[in-house]
Amino acid sequence: xxxxxxTHHPRTExxxxxxxxxxxxxxxxAGDVVRMRQLMRSFELHPAGFPVSSLGPxxxxxxxxxxxxxxxxxxxxxxxxxxxxxxxxxxxLARPAHATRPCTVVALTRLECIDVDQLLSSATxxxxxxxxxxxxxxxxxxxERKFEHIVRLGQHSAAERVxxxxxxxxxxxxxxxxxxxxxxxLPLTQEHLADALGLSVVHxxxxxxxxxxxGLLEIRFGGVTLLHRQQLASIAGRVQAPP
Amino acid sequence: xxxxxxTHHPRTExxxxxxxxxxxxxxxxAGDVVRMRQLMRSFELHPAGFPVSSLGPxxxxxxxxxxxxxxxxxxxxxxxxxxxxxxxxxxxLARPAHATRPCTVVALTRLECIDVDQLLSSATxxxxxxxxxxxxxxxxxxxERKFEHIVRLGQHSAAERVxxxxxxxxxxxxxxxxxxxxxxxLPLTQEHLADALGLSVVHxxxxxxxxxxxGLLEIRFGGVTLLHRQQLASIAGRVQAPP
DNA sequence: CGCGATTTTGAGCCATGTCAATCGGAGTGG
DNA sequence: CCACTCCGATTGACATGGCTCAAAATCGCG
Numbered sequence: 001x002x003x004x005x006x007t008h009h010p011r012t013e014x015x016x017x018x019x020x021x022x023x024x025x026x027x028x029x030a031g032d033v034v035r036m037r038q039l040m041r042s043f044e045l046h047p048a049g050f051p052v053s054s055l056g057p058x059x060x061x062x063x064x065x066x067x068x069x070x071x072x073x074x075x076x077x078x079x080x081x082x083x084x085x086x087x088x089x090x091x092x093l094a095r096p097a098h099a100t101r102p103c104t105v106v107a108l109t110r111l112e113c114i115d116v117d118q119l120l121s122s123a124t125x126x127x128x129x130x131x132x133x134x135x136x137x138x139x140x141x142x143x144e145r146k147f148e149h150i151v152r153l154g155q156h157s158a159a160e161r162v163x164x165x166x167x168x169x170x171x172x173x174x175x176x177x178x179x180x181x182x183x184x185x186l187p188l189t190q191e192h193l194a195d196a197l198g199l200s201v202v203h204x205x206x207x208x209x210x211x212x213x214x215g216l217l218e219i220r221f222g223g224v225t226l227l228h229r230q231q232l233a234s235i236a237g238r239v240q241a242p243p
Numbered sequence: 244x245x246x247x248x249x250t251h252h253p254r255t256e257x258x259x260x261x262x263x264x265x266x267x268x269x270x271x272x273a274g275d276v277v278r279m280r281q282l283m284r285s286f287e288l289h290p291a292g293f294p295v296s297s298l299g300p301x302x303x304x305x306x307x308x309x310x311x312x313x314x315x316x317x318x319x320x321x322x323x324x325x326x327x328x329x330x331x332x333x334x335x336l337a338r339p340a341h342a343t344r345p346c347t348v349v350a351l352t353r354l355e356c357i358d359v360d361q362l363l364s365s366a367t368x369x370x371x372x373x374x375x376x377x378x379x380x381x382x383x384x385x386x387e388r389k390f391e392h393i394v395r396l397g398q399h400s401a402a403e404r405v406x407x408x409x410x411x412x413x414x415x416x417x418x419x420x421x422x423x424x425x426x427x428x429l430p431l432t433q434e435h436l437a438d439a440l441g442l443s444v445v446h447x448x449x450x451x452x453x454x455x456x457x458g459l460l461e462i463r464f465g466g467v468t469l470l471h472r473q474q475l476a477s478i479a480g481r482v483q484a485p486p
Numbered sequence: 487c488g489c490g491a492t493t494t495t496g497a498g499c500c501a502t503g504t505c506a507a508t509c510g511g512a513g514t515g516g
Numbered sequence: 517c518c519a520c521t522c523c524g525a526t527t528g529a530c531a532t533g534g535c536t537c538a539a540a541a542t543c544g545c546g
Contacts, residue, residue: 072392073390077397081393083390083393101387102386102387102390103390143345143386143389144344144345145390146386146390147316147326147345147346150324150326150389150392153441154438154440154441155318155322155324156264157534158531158533158534189491189492189493190492191492195397197317197397198396198398199535200534200536201533202494202534202535202536202537203533203534203535204497205492205493205494206494206495206534207534208493209494237318237320279522398501400501432523432525433525433526434524442503443503444524444525445503445526445527446502446503448527449502449526449527451525452526480513
């Protein structure tokens with residue numbers, strides 16, 4: 001059962017980052033932003049390592065303000081497949097507990113999020129439609145990422161998968177202002193990467209070492225720095241060399 | 244551009260199979276069925292090998308009466324990833340041509356389908372709600388299959404992937420009465436299988452040969468027969484022997 | 487300082503990919 | 517009916533990426 005709280009005080013800076021990214025995406029005016037900031041004082045807090053499930057009988061959308069989560073499924077033989085990582089600014093679909101059908105959402109870090117239904121119902125008339133729209137778009141993007149992920153798993157080598165994922169995470173974090181230079185927090189163990197990318201932990205490690213050796217990225221202390229974005233992009237297969 | 248036709252006469256038997264499967268799923272009464280049969284006289288015909296795109300500016304749902312399709316994306320280096328196979332009874336999301344963003348739907352055989360919007364608008368009040376519900380459910384199932392596919396690609400060996408897919412196809416075709424014994428049509432080349440399962444054509448071939456040699460299935464003439472469903476299921480699920 | 491979790495490394499094996507050639511059936515033109 | 521061609525299926529030889537097992541090193545933390 002997820003521990004909910006309305007009182008914990010989030011790190012103001014991160015909330016402000018999320019808010020301003022949100023204001024940009026949804027085109028909020030100054031007044032809207034003030035009201036949103038008010039709304040964001042009450043949020044759900046989910047502890048790291050626990051499933052994020054909906055309280056009601058049906059599924060519910062949550063908008064992530066702070067923290068990371070993932071969608072995953074554990075197979076009968078205890079292997080685990082991670083379907084996606086969910087970052088601040090993303091929307092996650094929390095299903096009722098016990099509904100393990102498609103996948104389970106699990107908090108990877110302490111997770112602060114806002115119930116989308118509540119958000120919409122307490123928003124003022126003006127931004128409500130744009131908010132609803134943004135939430136729908138976010139959900140679509142989640143689906144689209146599934147396609148990307150299938151391509152990664154089906155067509156890419158280990159190095160390509162790792163790099164492709166890192167670039168994806170970078171771009172998404174950059175949109176919410178969580179990238180400085182090309183450095184960002186990465187609260188994932190190599191086992192998480194392995195489970196997401198369909199590789200063994202050992203091979204993820206070797207792959208990272210190879211990239212590090214080539215001076216393409218640095219990973220340390222739960223953080224990454226991408227060193228040659230251009231070159232990394234070409235490894236990930238995103239760019240075709242002109243023929 | 245897909246060739247549309249309202250005149251071609253589908254094979255009555257297959258249409259009746261689709262209709263009765265549909266009636267079962269949506270709980271149509273005899274009168275509904277008669278009206279549906281009327282509706283199904285006019286359908287869109289898409290030739291094999293061509294993209295199935297929506298005619299209007301937005302995406303549109305089509306209900307497949309006859310034939311196979313797939314969702315796929317071609318990568319810049321000409322590799323191809325197939326995301327899903329779509330069978331009679333399934334619903335496909337046709338996007339406007341030029342919208343290659345997430346994926347493209349391609350007809351693998353001659354494809355007869357009905358536009359869902361038209362279907363709903365011409366249905367009588369009684370079944371309309373149940374129809375809409377069935378279409379929404381079908382769409383959800385499509386999404387759920389993406390998760391299954393990710394698991395296949397991320398966690399399964401070549402043999403497991405092949406068997407898992409075959410069992411999936413069998414179950415889905417069985418629901419619309421297209422399986423006799425454990426034999427069904429399979430209008431896929433080994434290259435299609437390879438592109439879907441993230442394997443090389445050569446290795447798909449070898450994997451099939453191994454399964455054939457073990458007497459687990461037969462593939463010939465665009466058709467398959469599964470011989471030991473039980474045993475195949477245990478291969479696909481990596482059921483562990485008790486230690 | 488000791489413990490559990492994670493990262494790192496090495497050695498060796500096996501699955502899968504690549505390259506290249508052959509084979510078989512279906513269609514096509516003569 | 518034959519020669520030709522094309523596409524897909526098949527096979528062999530060989531290279532290699534990624535896995536497994538096992539152990540060491542390192543880190544985070546009490």
